[in-house]
Amino acid sequence: MKRGPVMSSSNARRPSSLFRNLSAKLASIPMVLTALVVFVGGTAWTVVYSFTSSKLLPKANFVGLDQYERLWSTRRWLISIENLAVYGFFSMIFTLLIGFTLAALLDRKIRGEDVFRTIFLYPFALSFVVTGLAWQWILNPDLGVQNVVRSMGWESFTFNPLNDPDIVIYGILIAGLWQGTGLIMCIMLAGLRGIDQEIWKAARVDGIGTVKTYVRIVIPMMRPVFVTALVLIASGIIKIYDLVVAQTNGGPGISSEVPAKYVINYMFRAQNLGQGFAASTMMLLSVVIILIPWAYLEFGGKKRG
């Protein structure tokens, strides 16, 4: 923090700098309150109270890291974290892969591009609750896909992810990918459209194949688009909540629990606020871990350059 001389900038010389631009300042009060009270204040409050033994009501009775110790020794939390890791890993890879591939296919001077794009993107307009319920029905073991394949003669066919604790998270992944890949496709398509078409001519003159041109030239040029997509996918993964509630409600047992659901459960059902605060602080920490390298790469690098 610098003090003193910096203050003598042009507007400090005017007598009533507080009242300059008054309407704009008054009009910005909702924004200032949101930023300071809800975003900064709320976050700080939750982090502070995660160190207390709050149960039904928040109480400033500080117990150090007790809540965190309990959190990391609770099986339900560990399962939540494991599910998030599996879901996150595959969601990241497949969303990027499918999103880019679809965009690349659509970018190849396709007839009916609008029709295809509309079909790929419509799931994104639907809520996670609708998505979860639709896939719960399709994956229904007695009447859904499994039943259809069995009735075609393959009697031993088994595909029942929503009732199998070992693979239930993949059942949710199927629904999540269906809902979210369209968005990434759209972003990738916008990125591909921004690539100079001369690149393709040059690549053809040099006799470089299509796939090779994509991998060696186009994808490296689209780095900012990929970074945006990654940040978007990552923040979506951490938020995952309604999809699980609708599709499995955490079941069978607790095998498809996720951190966001753990937080809500402890805050509003189990009446153990401290646990909820500690768990949500861990969620915040994971976002910070993702965002800081990104912010450093995006903004830190430019200043030096």
Place this chain on the structure above:
Amino acid sequence: MADVVTPRGPKPRPRFSRTNIMLYGTLIVVAAYYALPLYVMIVTSLKGMPEIRIGNIFAPPVEVTYEPWVKAWAEACTGINCEGLSRGFWNSVQILIPSVILSIAIASVNGYALANWKFKGSEVFFTILIVGAFIPYQVMIYPIVIILREMGLYGNIWGLVLVHTVFGMPILTLLFRNYFTSVPEELFKAARVDGAGFWGIYFRIMLPMSLPIFVVAIILQVTGIWNDFLFGVIYTKPADYPMTVQLNNIVNSVQGVKEYNVNMAATLLTGLVPLIIYFASGKLFVRGIAAGAVKG
């Protein structure tokens, strides 16, 4: 072969080349996969339960019945309450309208102030707002409960309206700020010379000029707020639950025999509003999500 346009992109191909067949083949198969859940929902909602129990989930209905739709709308039960989804629908409408108006009004003024009336610290608040958009909601949910309780709005539709306004603010403010920044500054200066003030310029110049961006913002907010589940379940009482929450309670209720046709009709009813907006708005929807995504 004769109608090949000037080659702008990758190598032009004859219409029925092997790559072309593979390209369209892949796209059609993938499109079928994406369309399938909607198709399954629609056909299921038009069948009777006996047909569902013996039939194939993908088969079109032998006997079309609209009864599941009627039942989902007017009779489906959540617990002891059997008013159907209509109640959730009207709750959602009551939540949606003030939320959309308030959030867009506030965010557009924010964006306008940030673009044209910068004051000391305005950029700092804006940065906090944007960074705040990445904070998981779970971190801020309980402090907001306390704030709303102090204001006497907890468990009330207006509390939820406020929550939607707050959490819609980062993306909308960004949207409007970027738009107003692109408006030529001469226009703004000329109005200043003519003696127009903050609100005068906003209402007489900026607002009429920026109707397209307002449409984008409305699309963004209507779909976002309609699809919300988390805030609805936390900040309202069961009597005020939005449609998504009521839908989940109807379909996942453990009592009674599962009526899959009614469930799918209810699911479709809930998805109808965003779907209509999506199919009607076309490119504007894409522009809305792209504005949110690419500039972030």
